[in-house]
Amino acid sequence: MDAATAEARLLDAAEALFNERGVQAVGMDAIRSASGVSLKRLYQLFPSKDDLLEAVLRRRDETVRSGIERATAAHESPRERVLAVFDHLEEWFGQDAFRGCSFINAYGELGGVSPGVADIARANKRSLQDHFATLLAAAGTPAGHTDRLAAQLAVLANGAMATAGITGSQDPARHARDAAKTLLDAADVRS
Amino acid sequence: MDAATAEARLLDAAEALFNERGVQAVGMDAIRSASGVSLKRLYQLFPSKDDLLEAVLRRRDETVRSGIERATAAHESPRERVLAVFDHLEEWFGQDAFRGCSFINAYGELGGVSPGVADIARANKRSLQDHFATLLAAAGTPAGHTDRLAAQLAVLANGAMATAGITGSQDPARHARDAAKTLLDAADVRS
DNA sequence: GCAGGGGGAGAACGATCGTTCTCCATCGAT
DNA sequence: ATCGATGGAGAACGATCGTTCTCCCCCTGC
Known part of the structure; x- marks a missing residue:
């Protein structure tokens, strides 16, 4: 999986989970499971949960x-x-x-x-x-x-x-x- | 301090902190410090954070x-x-x-x-x-x-x-x- | 004066979370 | 075939949080 589709999958999964449960109630593991993207890749693309959240909102x-x-x-x-x-x-x-x-x-x-x-x-x-x-x-x-x-x-x-x-x-x-x-x-x- | 004023102080402090920072970002210790009511009394009056939150909202x-x-x-x-x-x-x-x-x-x-x-x-x-x-x-x-x-x-x-x-x-x-x-x-x- | 109980301060506990690290499998280049 | 880099799975770590427990003080009734 290339970086672009990994990023899209992460944003999709995070957006859905944040919408459903709120931000703080969603752990990074849940985003990893829902997206199928490993934690390592996740943190390469978004260095912190805040970064991911802001990317989702943007x-x-x-x-x-x-x-x-x-x-x-x-x-x-x-x-x-x-x-x-x-x-x-x-x-x-x-x-x-x-x-x-x-x-x-x-x-x-x-x-x-x-x-x-x-x-x-x-x-x-x-x-x-x-x-x-x-x-x-x-x-x-x-x-x-x-x-x-x-x-x-x-x-x-x-x-x-x-x-x-x-x-x-x-x-x-x-x-x-x-x-x-x-x-x-x-x-x-x-x- | 009697139970009624302890309860009022807790609700006041929790309401102010929840309003300022959101619910999950506020720890029970912060409510205890802001209210001056001990954790023991807090949990006597409100058995869980959810109970306290619902009392605040009500x-x-x-x-x-x-x-x-x-x-x-x-x-x-x-x-x-x-x-x-x-x-x-x-x-x-x-x-x-x-x-x-x-x-x-x-x-x-x-x-x-x-x-x-x-x-x-x-x-x-x-x-x-x-x-x-x-x-x-x-x-x-x-x-x-x-x-x-x-x-x-x-x-x-x-x-x-x-x-x-x-x-x-x-x-x-x-x-x-x-x-x-x-x-x-x-x-x-x-x- | 003394026994006992209620309450306060804060340590302790178990769980969870964000983040990092370890280990290993895979794969292309030489 | 071997080396090195890449990435995945998941353990590990340190911090924080909700909740409980310990210890001690103080107050009240006899």
């Missing part, structure tokens, strides 16, 4: 960003693109392994003691809000209003993730989408 | 419920009472020790391995949504709409907590409040 960050990008690109108007984000959330929440947003969870567990984890979580949440702002700017909304509306939409999306994680239901995505529609209507973002 | 649940109750009771109309919840959040987010919602954080860290923690978090979030529903029902909103609107407001509140925790800012509370106002307007909850 890859996950890239995954969710491109997933949202792809979901919004499939629609034409800014309004539909904003709503597509919430449709994307609903689909995500329906997956079997869904147990909340990795960044919200990792921040809750380690944000207080690991600045690296806190930074990655912050960056991911900022990128979500920036994405909303970009979509709204294309609708020709006045600049002052887009930032406020983007912040409100980000709060809705994060609330959907947190609520869906805890309750284990997809409903929060639909409620967030409905609320987003109301906010877009009120801001006169109709196309 | 007390915290009572605290946030009564805090929201008190904040809403200070206002007259259903609309103002709903908005008072978000003012209450903003004040909370401004506290120095604020590091996100205990239930969202605890669920992220332990919800996957501890059904007790997951249950308490679920109950807390359900009570928040129920509270919104009760406030809206008093406004005479049609029953079908109150549940949907209450769910949307709960998503907003949870999103404010998650976003404020990660970004360390009070702004999400104001954005959530603004969004809530828009939703109330759209649902014609004007008093």
